[in-house]
Amino acid sequence: MRVFWKAIHLNLKVFFAYPKGFLISMVIHPIILALNIALFTSIYKYNGTTEIQGYDLTQMIWYYAVTTFVWIFTFNFADRRMSNYILSGELGPMLLRPISVFRFELANAIALRTAGVLFEFVPDMIIYSLIYPPVFLTLLSFGKFLVVIVLAFVLHFLLKFLIGMCAVVTQNNAGLNNVLTAAMTLLGGAMIPLEFFPDWLKTLCGVLPFQYIFYKPVQFFLNHGEAVSTGHWLATIGMQILWCGVLYVLGRIVWTVLTRKIVIAGG
């Protein structure tokens, strides 16, 4: 565990050495929010309605803002880093380290997101709330969101790590990563709320893990629909833990199989 914390500390130091990148995001994010406000105000006005698929204007604007928050909380480069290790031949020395590749990558992702939450989410949340107050938000719904988003981070990381491991076979996993990103953003509800989907697609989303990364955390933040009930929150946490378990076991099996086939090249 000490090595794990050291790895987080080491990665955090790298991010804190270059804080300007995070500071620029504090300028860009409000611009994106302002553009979203203009876009959705215009759409709602043209449609002559106060609600579209159960979302009022404030909720719809915040839907996309919270989607950005989900990216801030969960995004990681495990897939790309694994591919780079394979292509550059760095995987060899990494296998000899006193910490497993999985734990080192998890430490990197935690450090990356810790810096992201501190430098992006916290200021964004304050700035966004001042520009367009989230009248729907309660302390309880925010608390529910925080718990769900932590598990969403683990889920996102496990999926990315699985894709990362595929690089052992394909070397370059950019194509597979594109599939994962597309599936996550579409079927997870990051592109458009799942309420817009036909029933068959909603059913498909229900049996996939992607909605637990985007759609569900967003719902708890928005305090929307079923997300109001504590029972639904507990059920969501249960499903997230279940998916984390499934993906972790799958990852262990795949890693065990693939480490026998690893060919170290490059260097």
Next chain:
Amino acid sequence: MSRLSGLLRLYVWHMKLSVSRAMMYRFDFITGLLISIAVSGIGPFVQYLYFTHTRGYPGWTLDQVLLFQGLLLLWFGLRDLLFGDLRGTVMNMVWKGEFDRLLLKPYPPIGVLLCSGFQLNGIGSCIAGVSLSVLAYTRLHLDFDIWSAPLLLVMLVSGVVLFMGITIIYCAIVIMLVQMGRIGEMLDMVTNFGNYPINIYPALLQMAMVTFLPFAVWTYYPAQILLHRADGDLWLAAACCFAVFGLSLVVWNRCLRKYTSAGG
């Protein structure tokens, strides 16, 4: 002039290298190609969902929006084909301290960087974009006006010039900040507002999308040209693209003077 022809030769050389690299990882390339064609369907599908659940956008029917989406995919494909690899390349170079090598080359560093962006994977989006555009165009029963061709060419050149300008600004930020975090993604989020017809925005924002951020040249004006409803503002937008490009070169040169090297 000799510099420009030298840079073009360099670009062609990079293209060949990129194709060879793609063939080296054939499995990834072929899956990537199929995937990018499949993934390209997402944007039009989302628009379809939106149009079937709402009144859509003012002044746009579903077929017209599908034409817009087809042109958007085609633009994405061309953009990735020409410069798709550039961001990763510049980030790696600066992070590892390899960027300093470019300062010693006989060509301007930004020229060398722009020449290293070719990415064959963009072809998938191009195929999907052309297919969807042709389909939507046929469904709309439009007559092709001969004068549309040069106008479309002007929009294409302006669009590429604008994208080069934005990419140069991105490169300038990279050499200043070294660690980019999610800034690239955020820039994409801003440019993504060009993925909608600009007439759905308020008037002030519409003007901004023609002048200050002339994203309208990428898809909106090409779609309007094909739909025979382009206005004279497209010339203003085209001129602004070149202005953004000029400004980006000024920013780049200033940042380059302050560059202190990193990595190693």
